[in-house]
Amino acid sequence: MYNLSMNILNLPNYNLSKTLLGGQAFNWDFIDNSYYGYFEDKIIKLKELSSDTVEWQTFPEQDDFEFIYKYLNLEIDYSKVLLEINKDMHINSAISKVKNIRILKQDFSQTTLSFILSSHKNIKAVRKIVKDMSIKYGNKITVENRSFYTFPTALRISKLNENDLRNLGAGFRSKYLLNAAKSISNGDLTDKIGKLNADAARDHLTKLSGVGDKIADCILTFSLGFYNVTPIDIWALRVLSDLYNLNSKSKYSYLREWYSSYFGEYTAWAGQFLFEYVRENYKEIRTP
DNA sequence: CTCCAGGTACTAA
């Protein structure tokens, strides 16, 4: 299935565009028909050769297929996911219109720091600051004569001061980012977070200043591998109120539990499908 | 120019 010698991956039913550029990750650029992702210690290149084959490479250390496999979350049985979440006409429409959006499994530090930056910003603005921060504080890696910059480690960020981050455009998030970077690079948070269940992990995450319910659920879903939850942002709230007739003034915890119990084990995928679906079709879906 | 953004912390009741 995976032709490693040619660095060609058979990847059917995997919407790279919506998965990499859709808002669960902010560290991808689409340049000259290829996707380039930047991480703490490497750059990934993915190029679609056809609808179901992808050429891949890692830099500077080449051929790190293990990283690709984990990051793209290829151990997930995607057809099973679709069967499990396809509960009604709304999610069915979302699945057929959005097509093959997947959940990534991302690095804990990078995910946490990126989502702290995402607070009260639109996706394009988040992508910009993540890139600016990488250019300024990451390491340069040259790929095919083009410069890319790694996402800075928590340790690197922890040594900056609040003004450095404000100059970068992080605004009121600067002190949150600094504080989180210190907690992560200390090791005390990072060591235990992977061993906790979802509720315990959430409790620890929301103790970080700048991490509330929504960002904690982003980290649970997009990094820690808890798929029974999905973050309830402004778009998920529109899903719940406009499609499922829930009261939009309900408490966050109530809405999250509704989502989790309705869609079950693979709620995270349902959340991503419905998120994209409502974003792309809001005018038609919206109840007046 | 203005309004808003994949929210969160803070304050007052």
Add this chain to the structure above:
DNA sequence: TTAGTACCTGGA
């Protein structure tokens, strides 16, 4: 516990 509000800055 709940409701209201400020917050940096860059898109749209």
